Amino acid sequence: MLIYVDDLLITENEAAMIEKLKMILHASFRMKDLGELKYFLGFKILRSSKGILLNQRKYALELIEETGLGGAKLVCSPMEYNIKLTIAGYDFCLIKSGGKKIDDEVLQGEKEIYKRLIGRLIYLTHTRPYITFMVHHLSQFMQQPKRSHLEGALRVVEYIKKNLGQEILLSSAGQCQLLAFCDADWAACLMTTRLVTGFCVKLENSLIS
Incomplete structure (x- = not known):
């Protein structure tokens, strides 16, 4: 049994056990039975002879709309080739040791936007494992994100647009x-x-x- 706020999910190999648990819960709580699972916490659940398919297409569309990237061009990879992302402290030490100044401002007003965006992208990795490396790499800069980090996160969203119908199969075989x-x-x-x-x-x- 899985509970999230006021949503409840029951799974069991024996249908009789599920019905028995429903009766016990109904005796103490007012509940509405929505039947077979089709949508739960941003996941659409589809069934086939091969197993269970999970997708987050609706969640991805909401993210694209929230970031205002509906009209942005598609990109062929979640991160730029050979990109090197660093923390602000590393840049400062580099300059102190005689290195070239890096034109990459630390975010101020957009800091919370970056944190929310990374959180939503992490949730999308459940059905899109190919963005996992870049998203987890970007999550290391939550404390003091820079302009390059935000641009990197937005590029991931542009990449997600390329294949909104991506699904992951939980095989029955x-x-x-x-x-x-x-x-x-x-x-x-x-x-x-x-x-x-x-x-x-x-x-x-x-x-x-």
């Missing part, structure tokens, strides 16, 4: 076997020279993390 994969580059973080690691976890054929 196969066994309940967990598979995990990971990889790391070599000292790619510009500010710390540490490894950048990526991973994915699948339940048989279904990507879950």
Whole structure:
């Protein structure tokens, strides 16, 4: 059973168990049964012989409208090739050590807009794993975002426009076997020279993390 504010989701292999739980809940609370799950917390749920399809098309459209990018051109990747994003403190140390001044202002009035945008993009990664790296990279700059960070986040939104109908399949085939994969580059973080690691976890054929 999953509860979020006033929304309730019940799942169980046995239909009789679901009905029994409904009766128990109805005895204590006034509830409205909306039947089989079709839409929940920004997710549209579709069923087929292959499994369950999840998409967030409506949520993505709302994000595009909120950011005012309805008329923006499409881009072919969620981030610019070879882009290097840094924190303001790193830029300052670079200048102190004789480096070139970087024309990249720290956001003031748009700081809260950036935070909200990143939060919404993180939620979209549930059905769009291909934006995960860029979104998590941008989330590292929440404390003191710069103009380049905001532009990077808006580019992700422009990329999402390219394929609004993206879905993720939770397959009904196969066994309940967990598979995990990971990889790391070599000292790619510009500010710390540490490894950048990526991973994915699948339940048989279904990507879950």
